[in-house]
Every structure is written in structure tokens, then in C-alpha cells.
Amino acid sequence: MPQPGRAVRIALLTFVATAALVLFALNFTAGEKKIQHQLPRLYSTASPQFERAMGSLLGPGILGGNEVKELINGDQIFPPMLAAIRSAQKSVTFETYIYWSGDIGKQFADALAERARAGVPVHVLLDWVGSAKMEESYLTEMREAGVLVEKFHKPHWYNLARMNNRTHRKLLVVDGQVGFTGGVGIAPEWTGNAQDPDHWRDSHYQVRGPAVAQMQATFLDNWLKVTGKVVHGEAYFPPVAPQGNQRAQMFSSSPSSGSESMQLMYHMAITAAERSLDLSVAYFVPDDLTRQLMLDALKRGVRIRLITPGPYTDTETVKAASRATWGPLLAAGAEIYEYQPSMYHCKVMIVDQRLVSVGSTNFDNRSFRLNDEANLNVYDTAFAERQTQVFEDDLKQSRRVTLEDWQRRPLRERLSERLAALLESQL
Numbered sequence: 001m002p003q004p005g006r007a008v009r010i011a012l013l014t015f016v017a018t019a020a021l022v023l024f025a026l027n028f029t030a031g032e033k034k035i036q037h038q039l040p041r042l043y044s045t046a047s048p049q050f051e052r053a054m055g056s057l058l059g060p061g062i063l064g065g066n067e068v069k070e071l072i073n074g075d076q077i078f079p080p081m082l083a084a085i086r087s088a089q090k091s092v093t094f095e096t097y098i099y100w101s102g103d104i105g106k107q108f109a110d111a112l113a114e115r116a117r118a119g120v121p122v123h124v125l126l127d128w129v130g131s132a133k134m135e136e137s138y139l140t141e142m143r144e145a146g147v148l149v150e151k152f153h154k155p156h157w158y159n160l161a162r163m164n165n166r167t168h169r170k171l172l173v174v175d176g177q178v179g180f181t182g183g184v185g186i187a188p189e190w191t192g193n194a195q196d197p198d199h200w201r202d203s204h205y206q207v208r209g210p211a212v213a214q215m216q217a218t219f220l221d222n223w224l225k226v227t228g229k230v231v232h233g234e235a236y237f238p239p240v241a242p243q244g245n246q247r248a249q250m251f252s253s254s255p256s257s258g259s260e261s262m263q264l265m266y267h268m269a270i271t272a273a274e275r276s277l278d279l280s281v282a283y284f285v286p287d288d289l290t291r292q293l294m295l296d297a298l299k300r301g302v303r304i305r306l307i308t309p310g311p312y313t314d315t316e317t318v319k320a321a322s323r324a325t326w327g328p329l330l331a332a333g334a335e336i337y338e339y340q341p342s343m344y345h346c347k348v349m350i351v352d353q354r355l356v357s358v359g360s361t362n363f364d365n366r367s368f369r370l371n372d373e374a375n376l377n378v379y380d381t382a383f384a385e386r387q388t389q390v391f392e393d394d395l396k397q398s399r400r401v402t403l404e405d406w407q408r409r410p411l412r413e414r415l416s417e418r419l420a421a422l423l424e425s426q427l
Helices: 004-027 048-058 073-086 103-117 136-145 211-227 260-272 288-299 316-323 326-331 365-370 381-395 403-407 411-421
Strands: 063-072 092-096 122-127 148-152 171-174 178-182 203-208 246-253 276-281 303-309 335-339 347-351 355-359 373-379 398-401
Touching: 048 246, 048 260, 063 073, 063 211, 063 373, 063 381, 073 103, 073 171, 073 178, 073 203, 092 103, 092 211, 103 122, 103 136, 122 211, 136 148, 148 211, 171 211, 178 211, 178 355, 178 373, 203 211, 211 246, 211 373, 246 260, 260 288, 260 347, 260 355, 260 365, 260 373, 276 381, 288 303, 288 326, 303 316, 303 381, 316 411, 326 335, 326 403, 347 381, 355 381
Parallel strands: 092 122, 122 148, 276 303, 303 335
Antiparallel strands: 063 203, 063 246, 092 171, 171 178, 178 203, 246 373, 276 347, 335 398, 347 355, 355 373
């Protein structure tokens, strides 16, 4: 018969183990009901109703007067971001998922710290998971300079069930006047010009005009969640004059405030497509409903082209789970290409050369249901044509995968795909 003290220890260990299993299960469970019903196709992207739905039913209003400029790879991306920070006079707000050690990380820490020492309010929000490889000295430098640095969902006993919800957003807003968003992380892999496997291919976007206020609001929404503090005033929301003729909206999603909205936005765009759908997708693991919407689009004559990572990837598990889904799409006529020179990290959707959606969102369940994400939607044919040219430049460095290629893949690949598919809800 167990001694009283031993019985207490056993009971305590049982309780701890049970609690740990419950928390583990909660992290693998999304809190909101999954979208399960296919959308009726009521209009195309050419219909005014499409933009009304995108701007009223799903997201913030579509605003005119914007100028959005693409920045291709680190050599084009980082200099204007750093220049904007160094020129800040009123405020800097910066949210990112990946922030690792390396020279580019030090440059950002130095620039942010210098502006804080100059008296500019600087707010930095880093994901706890994504910044795990960041040197502590960067945080020390920034905090000692007066930068307000916070970690998103840093583990505490009372929030362990939320660890699976990460901020995957990439947002930089300076003086409330200029914003940056896209797929880039702050790490050596994003420097250079995708010239070799150690330097990744990615795109980021510089924004000027009224949509910058929506970008600012998206950042401050998560800042409020983490700190409980409301940040506002002219330093963050100044009058913003029109800077161009592009119409745009900043679209965001979060499990705590509508995780399905990003997926629904993608679904509505695919459903409305009438001519073409070009996808630059770093991680492509569509669920059954999304695949069916793409198959329906193919049946009505929509050309679908995808560029995904090829021989170089940062996660073989996601690549395997992705390839497992390709068969029906290839059989229905989708064109799938694998980028060859380096890791392909772009996240761009171009629909009918009318809508371009860019930002942090991947084409997978993690982005659609588990992470906090942010995308800039641009409704402008000239911008769409320019991004299509960027897409086709990437096609020239990609290898097309045919249905025959997919059917001939080795048995070991098929087995790894089956195993990876078991984790689809977390990828």
C-alpha cells in the first residue's frame, strides 16, 4: 500500500501530466469553427460587387490615393526600411515574426536604438518563437536606448494554451506616413539578391498614402493585446495626403478576432476569378475546401499557376505535405513550378490582373487559422501587370512539375508525404 507522502506525489505528478496533455491538445486545436461550406459564385472580379464585398463584408474599406512599390530581395528591401527608420521624427512601429542574429539584425537594432535616444517613440513587437535566435545583446541595446520592446505570447503559466498562436505579421510604419509589409524576416538569409542557396528570394512592399493608417491600426491592435495600452495621436495617425492613384486596403486576421477572415478573403478571390490566378507560395498546403475551389476555377477556364520552393527549402515536412496535394490540381490543368536557385519565400496572389494580395500570409492552415497575419490588397491593373512580370521573371528560374513527374515520384517521397499530411492542421 502506497505511503501517504508517496500517494500525494503520485497524485501531483498525475495532475501535472494531465494538465500538460490538455495544454498540448489545446495548442493543436483551433478555437473557431472551420469554414466548411463552399461559396456560391455570384460575381467575378470585374463586378463592382466584388470590391464591395472585399471592403465591407470582409475587411476595412478600400482607400484610394496610395502608392505601392515592390522591393525585390534584400538588396532592395533593407536599405529603404533602414533609411525610413533613421529618418523618423515622430514614431516608429515595427512588428515581425523572424528576427535572428546577424549583421542585418544588428543594423536594425542600431537604427531603432538611435531613434529612441533621439526622443522618437519606438515600439517593437517580436514573436516569441520567431525571435528565439535573436542575440540578447540586441534587446539590451534597444531597451537601454528607450525602445519599447515586447514579445508576442511569451510563455507564462496562464497562457500556455496560446503558444500555438504566433504573430506572423511583418509591419513597419514610420511617422504614420510610410509603411512596409511583405514576407521578409530580419535575418542573413534575406540579405543579398537570391544569388545562391544561402540568400533567399522574397518580396516586400513600400506603401505611401491613406492605407498606411490601416497598417498602423493593424500593428497597434496587437500592441494593445500584448501591453493593454492604447497608442494613438498625431504621431501615429497624422493627416495622410494622397500619394498615388492605387486603391488598397490592409487586411488582417487573428484567432482572437476572426481567424477565418483571411482564408475567406482568399476563397472569395478564387471564387470570383474569371481569367487567371498566379500564386507565389512559400508554403502551399491547401485544405480540402480550398483545393475544391481551385479545381472549380480550373473547370470554368481560369489559368492557375503556382511557384513553390524547389530543391532548397527550410522545412522538408511542409514540402512533403504540399506535394501530396498536387495530383488533382495537376490533372485538372494547374501549372506548378519549383523555384531552383534558392529558397522561395514569396507570398503573392494575383487575380485576373485586377487584385494583388501581398503580405505575410502563407497558403496553409497555420496562416489561415492559427497565426496573426496581415496582407495588403491592391486593386490596380498597372500594379498587377507589374507584379505579373515579376512572377514571370521567377518562372524563368523555375522548373515545371508535370502530372507525369508527380506520378513517378519515388516511394520514399510518397511515404514521407503521407506522414507529413498527418500534421496538415499545424502546417
